[in-house]
Amino acid sequence: MAGPATRGLLATALPLIGKRIASGMLTLLLVSLVVFFIAQLLPGDAAQEMLGQAATADAVAALREKFGLDRPAPERYVRWLVGMVTGDPGYSLVANMAVSDVIAARLPNSLLLAALSALVSVPVALTIGILSAMHRDARLDRGLNVATLSMVALPEFLVATLAVLVFSVQLRWLPSIALIPPDASPWLILRSLAMPILTLSVIVIAQMARMTRAAIIQQLSQPYVEMALLKGIKPARVVLTHVLPNAIGPIVNAMALSLSYLLGGAIIVETIFNYPGLASLMVNAVTSRDMPLLQACAMIFCTAYLLLVLIADTVAILANPRLRNR
Amino acid sequence: MTNAIRSWVKALSGSGLIGLALVVFWLLIAIIGPFLAPYDPGAFVAHDVFASFTGAHLLGSDYLGRDVLSRLLSGARYSVGLALAAALLASTAGIALALLTAVSPRWLDEGVSRFMDTLISIPSKIFSLVLVAVVGSSLPLLLLVASITYMPGSFRIARSLAVNLAQMDYVQVARCRGEGAAYIAIREILPNMIHPMLADFGLRFVFIVLLLSGLSFLGLGVQPPDADLGSLVRENISGLGEAAPAILMPAIAIATLTVGVNLLIDALPGRGRRMAGKE
Numbered sequence: 005m006a007g008p009a010t011r012g013l014l015a016t017a018l019p020l021i022g023k024r025i026a027s028g029m030l031t032l033l034l035v036s037l038v039v040f041f042i043a044q045l046l047p048g049d050a051a052q053e054m055l056g057q058a059a060t061a062d063a064v065a066a067l068r069e070k071f072g073l074d075r076p077a078p079e080r081y082v083r084w085l086v087g088m089v090t091g092d093p094g095y096s097l098v099a100n101m102a103v104s105d106v107i108a109a110r111l112p113n114s115l116l117l118a119a120l121s122a123l124v125s126v127p128v129a130l131t132i133g134i135l136s137a138m139h140r141d142a143r144l145d146r147g148l149n150v151a152t153l154s155m156v157a158l159p160e161f162l163v164a165t166l167a168v169l170v171f172s173v174q175l176r177w178l179p180s181i182a183l184i185p186p187d188a189s190p191w192l193i194l195r196s197l198a199m200p201i202l203t204l205s206v207i208v209i210a211q212m213a214r215m216t217r218a219a220i221i222q223q224l225s226q227p228y229v230e231m232a233l234l235k236g237i238k239p240a241r242v243v244l245t246h247v248l249p250n251a252i253g254p255i256v257n258a259m260a261l262s263l264s265y266l267l268g269g270a271i272i273v274e275t276i277f278n279y280p281g282l283a284s285l286m287v288n289a290v291t292s293r294d295m296p297l298l299q300a301c302a303m304i305f306c307t308a309y310l311l312l313v314l315i316a317d318t319v320a321i322l323a324n325p326r327l328r329n330r
Numbered sequence: 331m332t333n334a335i336r337s338w339v340k341a342l343s344g345s346g347l348i349g350l351a352l353v354v355f356w357l358l359i360a361i362i363g364p365f366l367a368p369y370d371p372g373a374f375v376a377h378d379v380f381a382s383f384t385g386a387h388l389l390g391s392d393y394l395g396r397d398v399l400s401r402l403l404s405g406a407r408y409s410v411g412l413a414l415a416a417a418l419l420a421s422t423a424g425i426a427l428a429l430l431t432a433v434s435p436r437w438l439d440e441g442v443s444r445f446m447d448t449l450i451s452i453p454s455k456i457f458s459l460v461l462v463a464v465v466g467s468s469l470p471l472l473l474l475v476a477s478i479t480y481m482p483g484s485f486r487i488a489r490s491l492a493v494n495l496a497q498m499d500y501v502q503v504a505r506c507r508g509e510g511a512a513y514i515a516i517r518e519i520l521p522n523m524i525h526p527m528l529a530d531f532g533l534r535f536v537f538i539v540l541l542l543s544g545l546s547f548l549g550l551g552v553q554p555p556d557a558d559l560g561s562l563v564r565e566n567i568s569g570l571g572e573a574a575p576a577i578l579m580p581a582i583a584i585a586t587l588t589v590g591v592n593l594l595i596d597a598l599p600g601r602g603r604r605m606a607g608k609e
Contacts, residue, residue: 031447034445034448035448035452038449039452042461045464150345150593153345153589153592153593153596154592154593157540157589157591158585158588158589159540159543159560159584159588161544161547161563162582165570165581166578168570169570169578174573264453268454268456271455272547272548275547276567286456286459287548287550290462293463298459298460298463301456302459305456306451306452309451309452309453310451
């Protein structure tokens with residue numbers, strides 16, 4: 005590949021990407037303000053909560069001082085933010101451990117589940133989306149449309165309960181709880197994760213396939229596609245070699261948005277299958293009103309979401325042919 | 331009027347008709363369901379728990395021996411009613427704010443838009459979990475949490491419509507006539523964004539049904555003795571191993587409601603088609 009072209013691409017793309025990163029950081033900062041502000045609305049504070057109603061005023065005041073709860077809100081916000089950035093998001097009052105330790109135990113599990121689900125859902129969704137777009141308004145497309153349209157509206161717990169009924173109650177193939185012993189073999193891990201992955205994938209695939217279809221159909225109406233078809237190139241080839249590279253920006257965008265849905269969907273799925281991930285940890289934090297833990301979890305999910313959007317934007321910028329030719 | 335409705339129904343596709351039928355069915359159930367219930371939803375009427383379909387209990391019995399059909403009929407009222415109210419609140423607030431920003435000075439528009447973009451970049455389930463942790467989950471607060479969670483999305487769509495409409499010739503004419511900002515927003519812009527916003531309202535409704543039933547399923551939504559469809563799934567989760575109708579039926583009920591609305595919106599002409607989807 006020609007060196008100058010690559011350098012030109014970088015020169016035009018880098019400022020754009022830098023802008024996106026800056027805007028993402030700003031959004032993240034604003035999100036942290038919102039999360040912190042909402043947590044402040046909780047009546048009473050952590051010290052009171054921890055010691056209970058019977059605590060003496062002195063004991064509460066002492067604990068407040070220990071956690072810095074007696075400081076004004078802006079100061080606490082800055083401290084919390086600095087703590088989040090430097091990897092010390094506070095102390096979980098319910099688990100009686102540092103929040104970072106609690107999260108460190110759960111985060112790899114969540115990432116594994118999300119990565120495996122993405123690995124399953126992306127190829128399937130691409131295939132469905134491309135097939136659908138190529139057979140636009142034919143019977144196959146209409147069938148797939150109704151199917152994906154219904155799938156996006158399914159509650160996760162219906163998919164999960166049906167999966168349990170079929171695969172572990174009727175067929176007895178898979179365990180209904182995703183507990184992984186520490187020394188499990190990869191095969192055992194896959195077996196216990198199969199149903200959570202299946203449930204998450206069903207919902208994400210539908211969403212992704214619909215957006216892929218839309219992106220490709222938008223390209224199919226372009227003059228260059230008609231030209232290629234008139235030249236006698238086979239439709240499948242036109243889609244794979246001409247349309248797909250042009251649609252890559254919107255498709256990656258669709259993937260990122262759908263994968264970010266894995267974050268929200270995981271909340272229900274992890275709970276149903278008793279999977280020790282970050283999302284079920286967050287649900288526990290809500291139930292026990294463990295605000296430091298809850299705030300940290302919320303920030304991790306928001307960061308992950310913004311990161312996905314940033315990746316999608318970057319790919320879209322790099323894949324933009326107008327930018328490439330400049 | 332009836333003719334207009336008839337021709338509108340005729341224009342729907344097959345899947346659109348199915349959607350319409352499901353939506354009408356669930357709206358009816360939400361209104362008259364509790365009167366159709368064969369038993370008191372709170373009464374222990376069956377001899378065994380997690381019974382299957384029988385003549386006396388059409389949808390079986392739940393984990394305490396209560397009649398599943400009766401509980402489902404009263405649960406549907408919570409699911410449909412709460413979500414309808416929350417979606418209405420979210421859409422109305424979103425449209426009102428969008429109209430306000432469309433006719434207000436630039437700094438206000440940018441400030442509000444930036445704030446809404448921030449809220450949108452918090453995944454909706456995460457946002458509502460944080461809210462529920464703080465305010466709790468009584469029925470009015472759940473309604474508020476759901477509408478706050480989905481209002482920014484509605485604002486974003488309403489704003490992009492309103493900003494485009496504000497550039498139209500007839501709005502410029504009204505401005506030259508010397509009409510006030512309120513007149514322009516309500517009489518000139520609002521009527522032209524009602525149709526797309528109705529489709530958006532349907533989508534918000536689907537999201538909110540899924541959100542509220544999800545929260546109830548986690549035990550963070552509607553609290554006992556009240557129960558929506560999500561709570562019914564949660565309380566009967568131990569019947570999963572026996573494939574009890576008590577757990578399947580409420581889950582299927584939610585699915586038919588949300589799928590129905592989605593199919594109907596997709597069949598609407600124009601904008602609705604492109605927007606159907608999740609979040």
